[in-house]
Amino acid sequence: MHRVRLAEVFPPDGPPIVAERFELRSDTSAHSHDFIELAVVIGGTATHVTAAGERDLDRGSVTMLRPGDWHGYRHCHKLIVYNVYVGPEVFRRDLAWVRTDPHLGRLLHTAGRSGHHSGHPLRLDPATLRIVETGLAETAGRPHPATHPGPAYAVRAGILLCLLGGSAAALSPDPAGERTDRGHPAVVAATQLLENDVQRDWNLDDLASAVNVSPAYLARLFTAQLGIPPMTCLGRLRAERAAALLIETDLPVAAIGRLVGWHDPNYASRRFRHFFALSPAAYRTRFRPGG
Structure with missing residues (x-):
């Protein structure tokens, strides 16, 4: 591989x-x-x-x-x-x-x-x-x-x-009926905040406060517009950054977890596996050049 x-x-x-x-x-x-x-x-x-x-x-x-x-x-x-x-x-x-x-x-x-x-x-x-x-x-x-x-x-x-x-066009409409023809600016702003600082210990309350909406409203908008809740989006972004670091650096898995905001190694491994169906160590072994 x-x-x-x-x-x-x-x-x-x-x-x-x-x-x-x-x-x-x-x-x-x-x-x-x-x-x-x-x-x-x-x-x-x-x-x-x-x-x-x-x-x-x-x-x-x-x-x-x-x-x-x-x-x-x-x-x-x-x-x-x-x-x-x-x-x-x-x-x-x-x-x-x-x-x-x-x-x-x-x-x-x-x-x-x-x-x-x-x-x-x-x-x-x-x-x-x-x-x-x-x-x-x-x-x-x-x-x-x-x-x-x-x-x-x-x-x-x-x-x-x-x-x-x-x-x-292949995707079915959202059954909750929350989707509109225009995206809400709070969702775009929140996504950019998460992308720019995946290491931060984000929670829904802090993210909502940063974009000036209530937590419940942001969660509803985010899921309706992007198909996933805000904290799932953050987990995905962290997994993507971790995957790149596993391939491009020699850093220990635990250190990579900390760099992307997962400070508990066991939790980091579970979250990474959730997105890629492989542990961080197995991912590095399979996809690292020459591995």
Whole structure:
């Protein structure tokens, strides 16, 4: 098993959105990422294996993984897949507005271990698939410009938005009826606070106070807009940071836990396993380069 890292996918000073086309006729070993990946199946079949379990894939199937997630393919039969790699900074900078959209925000935050999205596998309808496939065929494998601004990057961003929009359509509406056409600014602000300081000993009361809403209201808004409660979001962010440190440093597991806000080693191991179905030590052994 191996890990695919940012430096191996994105060229120096290149665009943070890259697409590649693969044809797979045999199993691929599990690997993890430190960026967001969307995989679109345009032909053949396979079984997708993740921490969330197994899922059969065919034309139109979409999988989405957050940083730290691992996956692989089994029983590949003439599988043709486009991988779209997205640097996490894209949704903090160029496409920050995506996180304020209740439909797309929920998609971004419930990927990963919840990759089956609460029983609703992601797929593109035939019309959207044709648009995405045509766009990816035009851009995948082409040389990358030196910097990301410009028409080529705009095309990749447009394809990404089409892919995200089509995938989000596969999710059922929230039964509580809390979702709206616009995201609440308190949710965006709270998410940014958690991302910027995962080590802090956050609790719901402190987070709500920081964005000037009541704890109960923030919890309701957060879950309706992003599909997960605030403290689950924090746990996911901590697990992602821990996964990167396990691969990129030689720090002891306990020290990594403290760096991301988990001061009890046993608790840290339980929380990490919850998201990635592996202990921190097992994750490092499997995905560290040369491991």
